[in-house]
């Protein structure tokens with residue numbers, strides 16, 4: 455076997471968890487290989503909003519928040535996840551809360567600039583941070599630190615199988631190559647939202663709903679299951695939120711900015727000190743693209759129409775699943791002039807990022823005009839949206855104000871992330887169904903949720919980085935078989 459195919463640690467997947475794991479292992483002095491299936495690093499982490507929550511951070515201290523603690527963060531997460539309390543791992547929740555601050559400090563030390571802290575639903579203190587200018591900052595700074603620590607990257611190479619010798623995982627198969635690792639293998643290959651069979655087995659009601667990341671192919675789950683691992687909470691999913699498509703051919707400006715510090719630091723200061731009105735040209739396209747329209751829109755009477763001009767569900771009751779079953783998996787939000795006026799100005803926002811900004815109908819008109827259609831009559835609206843006029847007219851509620859009508863959309867629900875994960879212990883070692891360790895195999899991030907039920911904002915990425923880093927540090931201590 456050539457020397458380039460022998461390592462101490464191999465990490466499968468170059469998203470947030472994999473990069474954190476690989477960097478931590480390489481910084482601990484291990485000869486580390488990171489194998490990424492796609493031509494570029496990033497995974498779902500790179501397309502995420504990037505929010506991460508941690509208690510007792512430097513950002514909180516700068517903002518005068520001195521009384522937040524990991525215990526408080528843990529309590530908030532357990533309270534937010536109360537509906538599924540019996541399925542939640544309190545051990546891993548506590549571990550996440552306790553280690554998230556060190557993870558954030560570590561990321562900041564590698565060069566990630568954070569804005570915030572911001573409030574988030576269910577959090578008793580403002581502790582949510584945003585990477586500036588975007589989530590690409592994590593990928594850029596972690597990859598740089600990994601390379602500087604001597605790590606080796608293989609891009610565009612999928613891991614297809616694991617090598618097992620005498621009961622211990624000792625390497626991976628990638629195409630025609632067999633690559634070995636003396637200390638261990640870390641699975642960090644993301645969730646299974648684009649794995650049809652696993653999706654159907656655990657979440658059959660979501661068969662029609664696409665994954666936001668079509669590359670979340672779930673290989674890590676297959677590999678873990680093959681060695682006797684088990685999936686916990688496979689039927690829990692973050693999905694179905696109505697989302698607007700990004701502007702044609704590009705993301706918003708925020709998502710395209712380069713992740714360099716010379717840009718991030720002024721952005722941090724601007725977020726802190728500039729009046730929110732001045733930030734609007736930057737925040738609004740982002741807000742109007744990546745956030746979900748508020749349910750208040752439907753409570754006020756807005757309706758959803760499919761391509762046939764038909765109403766197909768009770769819009770006030772989590773309509774995402776119903777929308778996913780419509781032609782093209784999409785619908786338009788339609789409302790009259792009265793509802794339009796209600797959501798045109800504060801305090802009634804269509805999309806909200808609490809503490810950052812709110813987007814009203816006028817903001818959509820200005821910053822995402824491609825999403826707004828207005829027409830003087832039902833017939834004109836039907837024509838503009840390509841719907842049969844008589845069907846659309848018949849679908850409109852009685853009692854709507856005569857005059858102009860508005861449509862916002864299309865909206866398309868998708869699966870953000872599956873929450874099922876391989877069973878792992880506190881050291882991120884993969885466990886068999888009976889609880890025995892699979893020697894040499896670790897799992898971090900989405901593939902290693904291990905029974906953690908994450909509800910609050912910023913905790914999925916908190917877990918990806920925290921679990922990844924912890925797995926990388928632990929595998930570096932794994933002395934067996936060297």
Ligand SMILES: Cc1cc2nc3c(=O)[nH]c(=O)nc-3n(C[C@H](O)[C@H](O)[C@H](O)COP(=O)(O)OP(=O)(O)OC[C@H]3O[C@@H](n4cnc5c(N)ncnc54)[C@H](O)[C@@H]3O)c2cc1C
Nearest residue numbers: 467469471491497498499503504505613644899900914915
């Ligand atoms: C639109 C969106 C916004 C989000 N925003 C937030 C947020 O603001 N805050 C938050 O906490 N969470 C957020 N999340 C969730 C969060 O992004 C994920 O939980 C997190 O990124 C998962 O990280 P990961 O490293 O486990 O997986 P990923 O980032 O998906 O990385 C997995 C990597 O493994 C690679 N891979 C897969 N199979 C193989 C293979 N066989 N061989 C080699 N490589 C392989 C993939 O190509 C990918 O690069 C968001 C999710 C979405 C979809």
